[in-house]
Amino acid sequence: EAQVTQNPRYLITVTGKKLTVTCSQNMNHEYMSWYRQDPGLGLRQIYYSMNVEVTDKGDVPEGYKVSRKEKRNFPLILESPSPNQTSLYFCASSLVGHSRDTQYFGPGTRLTVL
Amino acid sequence: GDSVTQMEGPVTLSEEAFLTINCTYTATGYPSLFWYVQYPGEGLQLLLKATKADDKGSNKGFEATYRKETTSFHLEKGSVQVSDSAVYFCALSPTTGNTPLVFGKGTRLSVIA
Numbered sequence: 001e002a003q004v005t006q007n008p009r010y011l012i013t014v015t016g017k018k019l020t021v022t023c024s025q026n027m028n029h030e031y032m033s034w035y036r037q038d039p040g041l042g043l044r045q046i047y048y049s050m051n052v053e054v055t056d057k058g059d060v061p062e063g064y065k066v067s068r069k070e071k072r073n074f075p076l077i078l079e080s081p082s083p084n085q086t087s088l089y090f091c092a093s094s095l096v097g098h099s100r101d102t103q104y105f106g107p108g109t110r111l112t113v114l
Numbered sequence: 115g116d117s118v119t120q121m122e123g124p125v126t127l128s129e130e131a132f133l134t135i136n137c138t139y140t141a142t143g144y145p146s147l148f149w150y151v152q153y154p155g156e157g158l159q160l161l162l163k164a165t166k167a168d169d170k171g172s173n174k175g176f177e178a179t180y181r182k183e184t185t186s187f188h189l190e191k192g193s194v195q196v197s198d199s200a201v202y203f204c205a206l207s208p209t210t211g212n213t214p215l216v217f218g219k220g221t222r223l224s225v226i227a
Contacts, residue, residue, distance in 0.1 A: 042218060058214050099145065100163075
């Protein structure tokens with residue numbers, strides 16, 4: 001089944017404790033991205049990647065890192081999480097990142113930073 | 115910059131009622147337009163899309179027409195069901211590649227039997 005998977009689905013952590021949220025897709029997509037969803041703000045892009053070893057900042061990249069060492073995986077790293085990063089995070093992928101491409105979303109990771 | 119404005123919810127309808135969720139956009143060029151749906155506890159999934167003016171996207175009884183003259187992409191369904199209860203997001207993808215989807219803030223729809 002074609003899908004985007006994320007782990008963990010739920011995470012509660014404390015300020016400053018490094019964490020990684022994994023994202024994997026099995027559709028051989030070149031384009032992957034991370035969004036955060038906050039009430040009243042909709043979805044905002046954090047980082048995206050056009051292909052292996054090619055990443056770039058989205059609208060809200062501060063406090064986040066990403067890497068793209070393999071085509072299927074695109075982990076999101078919070079080196080020193082803070083309470084304002086409490087949010088619902090979605091990973092997404094699409095074929096090549098063309099404007100007409102459909103993006104496929106993972107199920108989401110709900111992060112709480114205390 | 116590019117933006118999407120959609121009607122605020124929540125919207126509550128009775129089963130079999132007609133649904134309209136308004137969406138207007140601001141963008142240069144000819145963006146692609148999308149409606150995504152988020153069911154409770156799940157990620158977003160594509161509902162329908164249109165990639166050029168006057169295109170009509172349709173799926174599961176939902177329709178939306180890309181109207182460039184009014185910069186709109188309103189979502190409609192003739193008869194909603196309880197299973198349509200979800201959050202609906204209008205989004206645009208700018209003409210130039212490598213730029214993110216721009217989402218509206220979402221409209222929560224509740225359909226009651």
